Amino acid sequence: MPPHSSPPDLHTFQHHWQDEADAAYLYRLLSAAEPDAKKKDIYQRLAEVEDRHVQIWASVLREHGHEPGTFHPSGRTRLLAWFGRLFGPGFLLPMLLAEEGREVKGYIDLYRRTAKGAPGANESLLLARESAEHASTLSSISGKAGEPWHRTSSGGFLRNVVYGFNDGLTANFGLVAGVIGASASTAHRTVILAGVAGLIADALSMGSSGYLAAKSEQEVYANEIAMERDEIALMPEVERDELALIYETKGMSRDSALALATEVMADPARMLEEQVQEELGIGDPQMSPMREAWVTGAATAVGALIPVFPFFFWSGTTAIIVAFVIAMASHWIVGAARSVFTGRSAFRSGLDMFVVGLGVAVIGYFVGERVSRALSL
Numbered sequence: 001m002p003p004h005s006s007p008p009d010l011h012t013f014q015h016h017w018q019d020e021a022d023a024a025y026l027y028r029l030l031s032a033a034e035p036d037a038k039k040k041d042i043y044q045r046l047a048e049v050e051d052r053h054v055q056i057w058a059s060v061l062r063e064h065g066h067e068p069g070t071f072h073p074s075g076r077t078r079l080l081a082w083f084g085r086l087f088g089p090g091f092l093l094p095m096l097l098a099e100e101g102r103e104v105k106g107y108i109d110l111y112r113r114t115a116k117g118a119p120g121a122n123e124s125l126l127l128a129r130e131s132a133e134h135a136s137t138l139s140s141i142s143g144k145a146g147e148p149w150h151r152t153s154s155g156g157f158l159r160n161v162v163y164g165f166n167d168g169l170t171a172n173f174g175l176v177a178g179v180i181g182a183s184a185s186t187a188h189r190t191v192i193l194a195g196v197a198g199l200i201a202d203a204l205s206m207g208s209s210g211y212l213a214a215k216s217e218q219e220v221y222a223n224e225i226a227m228e229r230d231e232i233a234l235m236p237e238v239e240r241d242e243l244a245l246i247y248e249t250k251g252m253s254r255d256s257a258l259a260l261a262t263e264v265m266a267d268p269a270r271m272l273e274e275q276v277q278e279e280l281g282i283g284d285p286q287m288s289p290m291r292e293a294w295v296t297g298a299a300t301a302v303g304a305l306i307p308v309f310p311f312f313f314w315s316g317t318t319a320i321i322v323a324f325v326i327a328m329a330s331h332w333i334v335g336a337a338r339s340v341f342t343g344r345s346a347f348r349s350g351l352d353m354f355v356v357g358l359g360v361a362v363i364g365y366f367v368g369e370r371v372s373r374a375l376s377l
Contacts, residue, residue: 017057022077024050034089103131129235176307177364195308202304207297214292240265331357
């Protein structure tokens with residue numbers, strides 16, 4: 001049996017019919033709430049295009065003996081409409097932008113898995129292009145660049161070191177404090193044993209988490225690049241205009257940006273490289289999962305060692321004081337280092353982590369002490 005003879009996916013077609021009708025409903029609501037005449041007209045025209053999309057899916061459904069029925073806004077759409085009326089266009093615009101992004105991705109996915117000439121194939125390709133144009137229009141209105149149907153995030157060597165170190169330091173500091181509170185008379189050997197065990201457990205846990213996170217990130221990037229490749233093949237004009245807009249934002253004139261984008265578009269491999277780098281921001285090689293595991297695990301182990309190692313050289317109150325001072329200073333330093341990623345002031349970030357570390361130590365100590373007392377009764 002040839003691929004195109006497989007039964008049509010009426011459930012998916014009905015889902016897209018509902019999505020397009022919901023979008024038209026929200027665009028009209030957005031148009032009614034928008035005070036700017038130019039934007040109001042744009043939203044109204046987008047609603048009319050969505051109406052045409054609704055009719056396309058209704059025709060496909062009827063061709064296969066299924067009546068789409070009467071439109072009723074979905075529960076999610078009713079909720080968005082309520083918030084839109086309450087908070088105005090500024091709330092609805094990003095919601096619709098995200099929805100257009102989901103539609104583009106959904107239509108491309110549908111086209112990928114539908115045989116050429118099968119029901120829904122041509123419609124999904126057409127609507128993917130038009131939804132991409134809608135998303136680009138909304139992006140320009142909202143002042144955002146890029147394609148909202150792509151979701152990527154970057155890792156980073158320094159970030160993994162800082163956060164792995166922080167996790168090991170805080171977790172093992174709390175463990176050591178708890179052991180000290182629970183076994184004051186035999187704290188020296190017990191702290192070393194518990195601290196080393198905690199160090200190994202934290203390092204292995206964070207290392208494996210780093211590996212899985214990097215592996216998942218690689219899979220996300222591979223999927224995004226595959227989507228971008230399909231978009232270049234399926235809707236080259238939209239991708240060309242998107243690249244030209246990026247060039248414009250970098251200072252080129254509109255004509256020069258369009259000419260360069262057209263030149264790049266002539267070479268699909270070069271076009272893919274440009275789009276992946278400019279839009280997705282993943283042009284540089286990503287850290288391998290195994291290296292991610294080693295970096296994160298090693299940083300965690302170093303952080304976890306800090307509250308333990310004074311007990312290798314001192315004992316009793318001296319070891320406890322040295323461990324506390326070094327651990328608290330390390331909390332402040334690692335908090336300040338996190339300001340690189342959070343954008344906050346180094347002092348404030350360091351102070352926040354200092355307070356967190358102090359809280360962990362106090363809670364750990366008193367919990368250990370209370371548990372020890374309870375067990376000795």
